[in-house]
Amino acid sequence: MSNFEEQDYTKQLDVSLWIKLFNIIKAYRKELFLLIALMVLLAGADAVFPLMSKYAIDTFIVKGDMGGFALFAAGYMGLVVVQALVIYGFLMNSGNLECKVVHQIRKVGFKKLQELSFSYYDNTPVGWIMSRMTSDAQRIGDVIAWSFTDLIWGPAIIILVAINMFILDAKLAIAAMLVFPLLALASFHFQRIMLKNHREVRKMNSKITGAYNEGINGARTTKTLVREDKNFEEFENLSGGMRKASIKAATVSAIYLPIVISLGSIAVGLVLWQGGGRVRLNLITYGTYSVFIAYAMQIFEPIQQIARVLSEFQSAQASAERTLTLLETEPDIVDSEEIAAIYGDSVNPKPENWPAINGDITFENVSFNYKTGEKVLEDFNLHIQAGEKIALVGETGAGKSTIVNLICRFYEPSSGSILIDGVDYRKRSQIWLQSNLGYVLQSPHLFSGTVADNIRYAKLDATDEEVEAAARTVSAYDFIMELEKGFDTQVGEGGGRLSSGQKQLISFARAIIADPKIFVLDEATSSIDTETERMIQKAVDIVLKGRTSFIVAHRLSTIRSCDRILVISEGRIKESGSHRQLMRRRGEYFNLYTNQFKEEQSNRLLQAEPEKKAL
Template sequence: MQAQQEKDYTQKFELSLWKKLLHYAPRYVKHLIALAVFMAVSALIDVAFPLMTSYAIDRLIAGNADAPLHVMGHVVEGLARLLGVTNMTAFIIVYALLVCCSVATIYAFLHQGSVIEVGICYEIRSLGFRKLQELPFSFYDRMPVGYLMSRMTSDVQRLAETIGWSLLDLFWGAVMLIMCSVTMLTINWRLGLAVMAVLPPLGVISVWFERRILTAWRSVRKTNSRITGAFNEGIMGAKTTKTLVREEMNSEEFNEMTGEMHAASVRAASLNALYLPIVIALGSLATAWALWRGGMLTLKGLMTLGVVQVFVNYTVQFFEPVRNIASTFSELQAAQAAAERVITLLETEPDIVDTPDVIAAFGDSFHPRRENWPELKGRIDFEHVDFKYRDGEKVLSDFNLHVNAGETVALVGPTGAGKSTVVNLICRFYEPTAGVIRIDGVDYRRRSQLWLQSNLGYVLQEPRLFSGTVRDNIRYGKPDATDAEIEQAARLVNADAFIRCMEKGYDTDVGEGGSRLSTGEKQLISFARAILADPRIFILDEATSSVDTETEAVIQQAISKVLAGRTSFIIAHRLSTVRSADRILVIEDGVIKESGTHQQLLRLKGSYYRLYMSQFEEERTRKLLSEA
């Protein structure tokens, strides 16, 4: 019922994972380096300001000529000597420069951060989209759509944010912390050590809290993805739910999930509420200590007011990185889980791949080498084919079938017999687990998938339309088709009449997935689409099951015209559709039970005969009833 369970991830920070991720977005490495440099500069400027203030207080305001000069003091007085100006003027120049630098670096790192965030998002999403297009049918059997969607949207977003901001925040914090500590220790190591004594307890407390907060958030996220899954199913299955009167049961299940989420969220919030005051209290303690000890030393003439100000300033500044480091680490862990999921997706190897020599000769899906493609004539041979779905039972075993180019073959038989499986194998959506399928006498694995698939027309029972107009949808497989060609294809399948009756004719918007059309209308349009592409092999899997018998009869005529000269497979439950096929195969349990023309099979008086008779009876009764 529910979307793929989210795995639990290790707490360890894995550098290799992040490296791999950057490997997917190599263009952004230089932006990252630039960002790191800007952040380091920005941290250094933050450390320099209190030293400037200290110089101003001691030398310029108090006029204390004996007050010790620290780094910035040397810079100011050096500049004064160099330019031959007063210390005051030099101070103003340096201060102004620092402010400008600060503004510039802040602008630069904000800009770089956004470039990285947006860029990585874009890059990984395009890779992911491409990957998802490349992966074969069998992949989608295993992966719920909701799962894939959240990988490509929220996970990628989270990753990009983390790389763009959190990772660098960590770097900024580290530079800040180190520079503050070093400066304090050089100015007055005793007071420096005393102030820094709060760091170890703060570290321990932070780790303790963050672990717990993180666990609570994980559980929130896990429940959240289940809730999203439930929403998804709830919306998609609204009709089914209503008709089966499942509302109450579904609501109960849903309430249980939201309850869990609520409890975990409250836990996380309470922990957070407790953690912050503790950090602030510890920070204030250190500041108070710096003020008190510094004050005492000043009174004794052992320290200047300016230096006390430096300490107080640093103790205040210093706690922010510590707090950040703790929370950023937990963010990183969450993002790491996202990274793992996204990378797993990007690294999924398709089950069906063209071998390197095939790609060398015929190109891949994105760079086909059409000039080397042989013409497809349409002979198809199944030789001793075995097949099972990844985690299913064997569907076909030792299946043999030989179809001549241009032949029309119909597959009939009970539900689950393996009819769709046979045509899926022909399309190479799946490959045989044993045996070979030859097309024009050559094992189809020795040709590219694209070669085969661009020669295929496939109309399904559940036709898939895409958002856009009717015209766009028919044109989908042949982007350079003219309007006249499109209309001709529509006329051929008798879709022209109903399309013209629509509000805007061929320019009518079909809605998302064609939701504004009936299933029968969608089938007709996808039929026109398949015909337009002029395929050598044509497959109709229950393609006419949703149109009325009259329309079907008209399509039937069209089909016989369209199918002439093409190898085609028609799967149908309604036997009237298959009567005119060159050969009809009755498939039961993955085995060809009977094979022959309509007349031959009727004479055989076997499964086909019984099936036909029962449908014939039904049809006649219906006709009589409607006439009556």
């Protein structure tokens, strides 16, 4: 987990990181260039206004010569219009750019998330991914569109103003800019502290959000375990910390602002004092004097802006870094270029080049471990003929799901190989296998949408008739028709409005709609009622026909008709044979079966008991 906690970034500004990000959004370079051009133009207009005043003062007021006033007024108005247009243009452009940047990052991220392998999701909390794609992407968009704007405008106006001042009067320019270094120093210093405090607040904030998340998601568990008091105490500590951090942040801002204002007043004072003298000595005109006063006031803002913006970039750096980490993650399971060239990829599949699949599967000395864990399989060997129905049973954690995950190529063997129709499946593409494969995972996932959408998910061009036929095949048709709107019923987020048995039946329909050659069912451990169980049982029997199939079974009644039952224990095949053979052997399977049978019997008796009494 530690990699995924909100990290502290006291690092310096990392320009190369931002260049990488700008690379991702380079499709929008037109908007970026427009932004730069508009900000330089705006800085130009800002710097010209005081010069206009200078002209007005020196010509119209001091000399009293009103000739050319109309032209001047027209020019002034023109400048006002230009400035207004530039402001309008940049607001539109930056707003636009912000949306586009956020969209682009999310698009690239979404695509990446589809490509990444199962193993990525094993070690990466979903919440972490969500924050990258929501708040971090937003923050990057914000910084690039708005802070970048200020970053261009600030230096542009400082340079223009400084040049103008030096041209008008170098000595007075130096006086006006005397407090500059002090201001810059103070700004950067305080911005740094404020950044740190701000981070503290954000960190607390994200902890509080996390606590809320846990609180909401775990509400049921909390209630059943009577943990409310303890949780509340933890929450109180968090919000207390948040308050302290917020107050600290406010205090620093409260000190910084008066310092800046005082320094600004000192600069203006210096100009008034020195400039006044120079006016009296006739070294400069009244107009020039006014320009300096205006500039001395004007130049303070951009300095603060630059300090603020740089610290914003620095603070958004964490977001940028985390987002880039995600965008640059390479999936563990990739098709080589040669294979992708022949088979195509998920965006551009070339099914015409795909060899037909029979469904003969061989594990050859397969060893496997998850990234984090110890060896789950070691030197595992197994041959399954096309069309064979295999059941995997065994205690929890034995490695049953792992075996079927390997068949589906959600993971690849750490060593050894898996052959399909005699060829290592890594020599063929992932889509080739997956389009010939139907699977119902241990925890079947439904997408929000209608029942029909969910069944059609595996074959988007399936007609309504095909969808219904699939539902009929797995005996799901009747219960679906009993739902409020039949096939058009919304299943809710994650299928939350359906029972787990119903979810399974719908996943069956989804799994077989594309008529796969290989079928994998990782039976849910959760208990379902006998009626649904009977339906699932019936569905399974139908679904398995003519396909190589694997059932990871928890209810052993489901698998009596399988060709071969493998008892898995600690990643090895402990027993193997048909139901009859294994029962006769009186080994592990016999024990499992009779225990479960006894349990069911006693459950049935227990359920029957009250009824008897009632009679």
